[in-house]
Structure formats: structure tokens, C-alpha cells
Amino acid sequence: MSPPKAYAGKILRVDLTTGRSEVFATERYAGRFLGGRGVATAIYWEEVPPEAPFDAPENRLIVAVGPLCGMSGGLGGSRWGMFAKSPFPAAARGNGDRFCYGNLGGAFGAELRFAGYDGLVLQGISARPVWLEVEDDRVVLHEAGDLWGRSTLETRAALRDRVPGFRTMAVGPAGENRVPLATVLADGDASCSGGLGAVFGAKRLKAVAVRGSRRSVPIADREELRRIDAWIRSLQRGNVKVWGLDFMAHGPRVRRAPCYGCMGHCLRVRYTSRDGDAGKFMCQSRFFYLHHAWNYYGEENDVPFRANRLCDAYGLDTWEVQGLIDWLLAARAAGIAVERDLDLDLSGLGSLEFIEDLVRRISLRRGSGERLALGAQGVARTFGGSAAQLDARCDPYDPRYCTVNALLYPFETREPIQQLHEAGLVLSQWSSWAKGVPEAHVSSAVVRGIAERFWGGVAAADMTTLDGKAEAARRIQDRQLAKECLGVCDWMFPLIDLPPGNDHVGDPAIESRILSAAVGSSFGEADLRRIGERVFHLQRAVLLREGHRAVEDDELPAAWHDRPIQTHVADPDLLAPGPGGRIVSQLGRRIHRRDFARLREQYYVLRGWDVPSGLPSRDALEALDLTDVAADLEARGLLVPHPRRPGWSRRLRRAWERLGERRRCLDAATGRAAPPPGVSLRGEELRALLEAERAKFGLAAVRRNFRGWNKIMQYHFPDIGEYWVLRFVDGEVSPPERVERPVAHPDIQYEMDTRTLRAMSNRELSGEKAYLTRRLRIRAAFADLLKLQSLNRL
Ligand code: SF4
Known part of the structure; x- marks a missing residue:
């Protein structure tokens, strides 16, 4: 099979040890492996010795794009990837360094394509910190001593001054210190996980900046692409509305930030905080600190955004930081002395100071940061025994569920x-x-x-x-x-x-x-x-x-x-x-x-x-x-x-x-614990308990969280066959009301026995335990569930 014609046709190789560069033909790989991940894996197979560790000069850091990269019009195709032997799999699984990768959006990949390359292969190790400048055929390695130690955001800003109009990617202190959880942050805040930031650090490569003059990609049949594009738009598929996460894509401080050439029917948004800082804020990275911050401050604020921004700046993977926090909480609940052994005070979890300290410790490998830098599974192994077996991570794609x-x-x-x-x-x-x-x-x-x-x-x-x-x-x-x-x-x-x-x-x-x-x-x-x-x-x-x-x-x-x-x-x-x-x-x-x-x-x-x-x-x-x-x-x-x-x-x-x-x-999943003892409640007794529930929403620590809510919260009590509702109008809750017929689509639905409600009101049963024993069932959009968690600390 000969390679199709829409390629740039060449891949750039830069040797960081010698400073020399050369190009080689994409054609050698594209026929069998098409582009992107396929071509990168093939180069890796040929060039990286299996026994070489991730910080060996023989390791390759490979950037690769596909044949659609740089295509305008809305169908996307400009996702790109980075590939290398990484320390992350070793930290996570306890075996050796392995091939790993990250998949990124934004516009860096398209710019590389405009510069005339289908990929970039970086090999060797520089004697001193450097950053790489690529502008079409011009390839220059610059000293980066003044950038070393600076955050990804500062580095990218400095490069914007030095080479305006270039697309950039950089590592922060975590990458420089070869932390297995280190990321690379590219243009448009596209983030590459999989530990590849540590490979940058090992090669003493601080950043890459690229600009190209070939602004279009030769497309064989533009009309057909237009037809496909129009058809997809006509489907009005819009944003994927999953578990109510769609709310992330809206709001006064949010603006869509699609990747190059994509119609952007997704959650990729740029958020501007109240102090004017702005950056990508979506999906897991948006949520990983959210309910901790809400629980700590008792109100919505910009701390979750700042936590995300801190991880981006130091170059740390938020998914792995989340896993670490989940594990620390699970270990503490299991009686493991994580706070003492790791010199952490988890009572501060949710505060800006806590996440700042955690991110800095890990990125700089200071104190317990040396152990924490291994991530949840790695640090668990250092404790050994039952600590390593904790089921801590809440993975939304968990195969026990899907x-x-x-x-x-x-x-x-x-x-x-x-x-x-x-x-x-x-x-x-x-x-x-x-x-x-x-x-x-x-x-x-x-x-x-x-x-x-x-x-x-x-x-x-x-x-x-x-x-x-x-x-x-x-x-x-x-x-x-x-x-x-x-x-x-x-x-x-x-x-x-x-x-x-x-x-x-x-x-x-x-x-x-x-x-x-x-x-x-x-x-x-x-x-x-x-x-x-x-x-x-x-x-x-x-x-x-x-x-x-x-x-x-x-x-x-x-x-x-x-x-x-x-x-x-x-x-x-x-x-x-x-x-x-x-x-x-x-x-x-x-x-x-x-x-x-x-x-x-x-x-x-x-x-x-x-x-x-x-x-x-x-x-x-x-x-x-x-x-x-x-x-x-x-x-x-x-x-x-x-x-x-x-x-x-x-x-x-x-x-x-x-x-x-x-x-x-x-x-398997039919068991439900028996309701607490006693007789079921009715009438005024039940109303009084619901009135007490309503009163919680008026407390100052909670009230701010529900400001502007217009929702119906329905309680279903199967033991007495009754439905009750609380109505929120602009954050104010009306008195509990018994309804003859259930509301068809309440925003929040609780289902429990009235004895369960009484036990929870009397603090004989926690909401968490009621839920885990299936005495209590809740249905609500994800965002509402997060807000309702602020009631847990009352
Ligand atoms: S804009 Fe959204 S849908 Fe398009 S490539 Fe980027 S992440 Fe994917």
C-alpha cells in the first residue's frame, strides 16, 4: 500500500545531545501505520531498545499527527499525540519503565503540520536545559537556563515574547524533576499525561515552539468533506449531554475553546475566574477538587479552578492527583497513619493552601513529596499490606459498572x-x-x-x-x-x-x-x-x-x-x-x-x-x-x-x-438493608422532619451554594406510598408539600423508608451509610449531587 497523498511527507528528527537535526520520509511508515499513533509506535519499535530506561539517551520523545491534521472546516482531525518510554507505568504498576502516550487537542499539532512535518522525534540528552524552536526548515536549540524552574504558564508566556505567533508546549517543575505524574502543557492548555513531562525533564528539554508558513492542507475531495460536515451539523448532536455535565459548557465566565478545525461539540471551554485569570477548565480537571472546595468553604468559589491551574502550572496530572487524594482519604478511613507518615493534615483538604502545598511538594519532590510523586498506587505500595489493596479511585468507567x-x-x-x-x-x-x-x-x-x-x-x-x-x-x-x-x-x-x-x-x-x-x-x-x-x-x-x-x-x-x-x-x-x-x-x-x-x-x-x-x-x-x-x-x-x-x-x-x-x-446487586426499627411515620410527624430538612437550606453555610436554584426535590416514601416535594424558587425553599401524584421529572428524587428519614434526622444513621446500604436512593444531575454533598458536613 503506498501512502496517500495528504501528508507533509517528512518527519523532523532532532538530536539533543549533538544539536543536529535531519528529516526522514513519512512514507516509510504511513503505508502500514497511517499516521499519528501508528507511525509513532512504529518509530518507537525500531529505535527504542527494550532495556533502555526512560532517562536513557536512546529513549525517543515522539510527536506525531495524522493525515487530517491542519484540515479546516469543522470535522477536526487535528488531535495529536506524544509517545515515549515513560516512568509512569513503573510508578503505577511497580514494574519497569514502559511505552506510554498522551493524546492532545489545541493547535500545536496543526502548527507542526503547517511547518511541514508529520512528526517530530527527539533523541539524546542535552548537557544543559534547552528549548527548541522550529520554523519551517529552520531548527534551533536555545539555552533555557533562565526558564528552568519556571511554571509551564510562565514559560509559555516568555516564549510568546521571544517568538510571537508560535505555538508552544512546555513542562513545569514536575517535569524537570522527572515526576512520573508530570504532564506537558501545550498551546490552548492541551495537556499530555502518561508521565511524558518526566521524559522532557530527563532530556533537559524545557519547551518546544513551532510555527509554519504552509497554512493549508491539500485535501483531495473538499466537496465530499463539506457534505459530511453539513450532514453532521444537521444531526444537531450538540454537546454530549451526559449525567448533566453539559452545564460545564455554559455560564457567563465560560467560552468555548475548540481545537483547531473542529466544530467543538464538546465540553472544551475556557473559564475566566473572578480575578481575571483564564484557562481551560473541563471534565475531570474541573471536578477533581470541586466538592472538597465546596465542603471546605461552604460556597462556590474559584478554588477548584485555581487547583486545576496549579496542576497545569507545575505540570501535574489532575487525574493522578485526584487518585492520590482519594487514596489518602480511604487510607485514613481504614486507620492507616497517612497523615503522620506523610506529614499531611487532611483537615485542610478543600482549601487553596492544601492543594498548593500538595502540588508543590510533589512537583519539587520535597519531604513526603518524594513518595507522593509515585501516585496513589505507588505510594500505597510504600505502605504495603492492606494499604495497597484499597479500592480508592472512583473511576467513572469502572468495568464493574460498564x-x-x-x-x-x-x-x-x-x-x-x-x-x-x-x-x-x-x-x-x-x-x-x-x-x-x-x-x-x-x-x-x-x-x-x-x-x-x-x-x-x-x-x-x-x-x-x-x-x-x-x-x-x-x-x-x-x-x-x-x-x-x-x-x-x-x-x-x-x-x-x-x-x-x-x-x-x-x-x-x-x-x-x-x-x-x-x-x-x-x-x-x-x-x-x-x-x-x-x-x-x-x-x-x-x-x-x-x-x-x-x-x-x-x-x-x-x-x-x-x-x-x-x-x-x-x-x-x-x-x-x-x-x-x-x-x-x-x-x-x-x-x-x-x-x-x-x-x-x-x-x-x-x-x-x-x-x-x-x-x-x-x-x-x-x-x-x-x-x-x-x-x-x-x-x-x-x-x-x-x-x-x-x-x-x-x-x-x-x-x-x-x-x-x-x-x-x-x-448480584439486589440486596438492600432492612429499614431501621420502629413504625412508619405519617402526617404531621413526617412534615416536621421534612421541615427540618428544608431548614438546612436556610443555614448560612449552605444557603450560598443553592443561590438561584429553581428545582423540584421529590421524596418518595414507599413504606407509606406517599410523595412529598420541596420547591426551590431562586434559592428559596417552600414548605414541604404532599402531592397526590408524583411529579413526572423532578430535578432531585430521594427514595427511602420514612424510618430511614427519621434515623438520619436523629443522627442515628448517616446519609452516607444510608446510601451505601441502599436504604436511601438518590437521582439527580451530577452538578446537583455535588451541591447536595455540602449538606453532609452539617
Ligand atoms: S474541540 Fe472538542 S470535540 Fe473537537 S477535537 Fe477538541 S476536544 Fe475533541
Whole structure:
């Protein structure tokens, strides 16, 4: 296959040891691996010795874009990636340094393309701190001694003065100090996690600035792209309305900040704080400190934004900082002396001072920062014993809840967020439908349609079993890797659900149509998937060569097997589509080890891998045009000639076990603790308790949080069959009112026995315990749930 024509055609290589640069042809890689992640993985495979640590000069820091990068018009395609051997997987999993990556938006990738490059390979180690300037064919390394020690934001501002009009990326103190959680912050506050900031630090590279003069990308068929663009806009798919997160994209201090060439139907926004600072503020990074700050200050303020900004400035991954905080809280609750041993005072959690201190300690590796720099799993290992087994992280894509995701974690060296989004965003939209949000269109029937068209069969739509999840994982992985070769965004693609239309099920072929139009060669859906499959196998080979143990390391965190899931950050009820699309709760579910082992075997079979050893087979690699890779693995004893399958008798036994397991699986989450003793309440007694609930909203510490609320809060008491409501009008709550008929779509719905309400009012039962024992159920939008948490401290 010859490379399609829409490429810049060359990749820039800069040796930081010698200061020399050269270019080489993209064509060498693009035919088999298309671009972006595929081309970067291929270069890495060829050039990075498996035994080299992340801070060796042989390590490569590879920036790569896809063939659509720099394309204007609205369809995106300018996502870009960074790839290198990173210390992050070693810190997280306790094994060696491994291949890792980050996926970024903004405009840096497009600018690199305008400068005439499909990628940038940085090798060697500079003797002194440097920053790299690239302007078309001009490549200069500058001394960066004056920038070393400065934040990412200060560095980018300094570069804006020195080279106006350039797009930049930089590391902060965390990267300089090689912290495994270090990020790189690029133009538009695009952030690269996966520990790649530490690779910058190891190479003594502070920043890169790029500008190009070739402002357009040659597109083969612009008319076809316009048609696709118009069609997508006509769908009015808009922002993904998941768990009420849409609210992030609105408000007086918020303005959309789409990546280059994208219509931006997502949550990517720039926020301006009350003191005039501004920056990207979205998704997880928006929430990671939010409820801690609300609980601490008792009102909405800009501290969550400042916490995000601090992480960006020092160059720390907010997802990992969140995991660390969650772990510290769980460890303290479990009686582990984390405050004493790490010299932390968690009573200050939520304050600006606390997060400032934590971020500085980690970034500068000061005091306990040396241990904290390992992240939650790493620091847990330093405590050993039960501390390492705590189920602390609240992962919204947890496979105990979204079982389609069960096989997406074991084959990656970091949270594979792009892959997790595919089923995760479907499930979150379905959750809105299950809760009766009027405009929600992703019903159980739609999820079944999506499962058939995108995940290989309707069985994948039932989240209470692992049936069909091996094929679903294979398809999601292949599609996602192909998308990362192409450079399109997982917020927009695949177009998996459509608001208009009869079945609301999207079109999995649209990315291949976009690619065909852009490059002028015909690609079908299967062609693109095959490229993704090839890149996936190449990455498997990279990781095996670096020490990943097949089967043994193809695993999930132990807590997901051992501990029942108790909550979800956005859906406390953990609702999911079950058998036949029935609405069920995943509360209390875990993934049994035997089920997972069986699923993994099915997956190995689908991949053409050897079942007993988990190694790829020569047959599978040759079928993907990876004969050279097969030869390398064979020489290392990491390949089998032909895959072995489980025997018939074993398969029959498994099928028999499966029947029993499925029954158990379906029974898993039905337990609910008995209500507290006593008789049910009615009439004035009940009204008095609800009046006391209402009074809480008038307290000064809480009142500010609910300013401007116009909501209906409904209480359902099944033991007496009554519904009561509290109405909020502009933050004022009217007296409790009993309603004959339930309000159809209350903003907040509580369901509990009246005895549970009494026990909570008398402080005999905490709200948290009532919820965890399922005596109390809550349905509300995510933002409302966060606000209601401020009542917990009363
Ligand atoms: S949809 Fe993706 S590529 Fe487009 S603006 Fe949003 S984050 Fe960027």
C-alpha cells in the first residue's frame, strides 16, 4: 500500500545531545501505520531498545499527527499525540519503565503540520536545559537556563515574547524533576499525561515552539468533506449531554475553546475566574477538587479552578492527583497513619493552601513529596499490606459498572480514556434516559442497536454479564487506535448515536469516508479497523518486549475482583441496561476472577493469540503484515507459531459453569438493608422532619451554594406510598408539600423508608451509610449531587 497523498511527507528528527537535526520520509511508515499513533509506535519499535530506561539517551520523545491534521472546516482531525518510554507505568504498576502516550487537542499539532512535518522525534540528552524552536526548515536549540524552574504558564508566556505567533508546549517543575505524574502543557492548555513531562525533564528539554508558513492542507475531495460536515451539523448532536455535565459548557465566565478545525461539540471551554485569570477548565480537571472546595468553604468559589491551574502550572496530572487524594482519604478511613507518615493534615483538604502545598511538594519532590510523586498506587505500595489493596479511585468507567470496558484496561500502560469513552459515553447518555430526562434519546433499544452495529452483537448491551464483551473490546480497541492514527477526537467519533432518525444508531463508517475524501484513496470501515488492529498488535509486541508478562499482567486491579462497587461519581444508583434492556442497578457488583479469566481466553482466541500463554502467533502477525515484528518476537521467545485453543471438554465445562455464573451475576446487586426499627411515620410527624430538612437550606453555610436554584426535590416514601416535594424558587425553599401524584421529572428524587428519614434526622444513621446500604436512593444531575454533598458536613 503506498501512502496517500495528504501528508507533509517528512518527519523532523532532532538530536539533543549533538544539536543536529535531519528529516526522514513519512512514507516509510504511513503505508502500514497511517499516521499519528501508528507511525509513532512504529518509530518507537525500531529505535527504542527494550532495556533502555526512560532517562536513557536512546529513549525517543515522539510527536506525531495524522493525515487530517491542519484540515479546516469543522470535522477536526487535528488531535495529536506524544509517545515515549515513560516512568509512569513503573510508578503505577511497580514494574519497569514502559511505552506510554498522551493524546492532545489545541493547535500545536496543526502548527507542526503547517511547518511541514508529520512528526517530530527527539533523541539524546542535552548537557544543559534547552528549548527548541522550529520554523519551517529552520531548527534551533536555545539555552533555557533562565526558564528552568519556571511554571509551564510562565514559560509559555516568555516564549510568546521571544517568538510571537508560535505555538508552544512546555513542562513545569514536575517535569524537570522527572515526576512520573508530570504532564506537558501545550498551546490552548492541551495537556499530555502518561508521565511524558518526566521524559522532557530527563532530556533537559524545557519547551518546544513551532510555527509554519504552509497554512493549508491539500485535501483531495473538499466537496465530499463539506457534505459530511453539513450532514453532521444537521444531526444537531450538540454537546454530549451526559449525567448533566453539559452545564460545564455554559455560564457567563465560560467560552468555548475548540481545537483547531473542529466544530467543538464538546465540553472544551475556557473559564475566566473572578480575578481575571483564564484557562481551560473541563471534565475531570474541573471536578477533581470541586466538592472538597465546596465542603471546605461552604460556597462556590474559584478554588477548584485555581487547583486545576496549579496542576497545569507545575505540570501535574489532575487525574493522578485526584487518585492520590482519594487514596489518602480511604487510607485514613481504614486507620492507616497517612497523615503522620506523610506529614499531611487532611483537615485542610478543600482549601487553596492544601492543594498548593500538595502540588508543590510533589512537583519539587520535597519531604513526603518524594513518595507522593509515585501516585496513589505507588505510594500505597510504600505502605504495603492492606494499604495497597484499597479500592480508592472512583473511576467513572469502572468495568464493574460498564462491563464493556473490562478488557480495555489490561492491554494499556495508562487509563485508556479514549477507548473507555466509547461505551462510557453511551452508558452515561442512557443513564439520562433511564432517569427520565425528556430529550434523552439513547434508550435501551438504542444501546442494543449500538451493540449490534459497533460492538459485534447485542449481547454486549447487557451490562450485567461479560457475554459479548471480548468482541466489543476488540472492536473498540481497533477503532480507537485507528482514530488516533487519523487524529480524530473521541468526543466526536465514532458517531455512535444520532438524535434524529428512527433507530438513533450511528454510522461506524464515517471516519473512513472522511479519510478517503481527505487523501483521495478509498478506505472502507474494515480497512481502517485493520490499521487499528495492526497498530494494536505492534503495541502488544512493544510491551511484551519491554517486559509485560502475557496473561500474568493482562489483568484488572485486584479491588475490582474483590470488592463490590459501591458508588459512581455521577450516578449513585449505578443504573445500567441489563437483560433485555431492563433497567438494573450495578450496586454491589464485582467481576469474578473466573469470569474474567474466561473472558480473557475468548479475547485471545479472537485476537489469534495463543490461549495458554497469551502470546501472539506468527499467523496473526503475518496476517496483519507484521512479519518483521513476528521475527523479532520469535527471536526473543515471545511468539508461538500457531495459536493453541482451549480443548472441547474444557469449553463444555466452561459453558456449564457459565450458566451458574450468569445466574449469580444477575442476582448480584439486589440486596438492600432492612429499614431501621420502629413504625412508619405519617402526617404531621413526617412534615416536621421534612421541615427540618428544608431548614438546612436556610443555614448560612449552605444557603450560598443553592443561590438561584429553581428545582423540584421529590421524596418518595414507599413504606407509606406517599410523595412529598420541596420547591426551590431562586434559592428559596417552600414548605414541604404532599402531592397526590408524583411529579413526572423532578430535578432531585430521594427514595427511602420514612424510618430511614427519621434515623438520619436523629443522627442515628448517616446519609452516607444510608446510601451505601441502599436504604436511601438518590437521582439527580451530577452538578446537583455535588451541591447536595455540602449538606453532609452539617
Ligand atoms: S470535540 Fe475533541 S477535537 Fe473537537 S474541540 Fe472538542 S476536544 Fe477538541
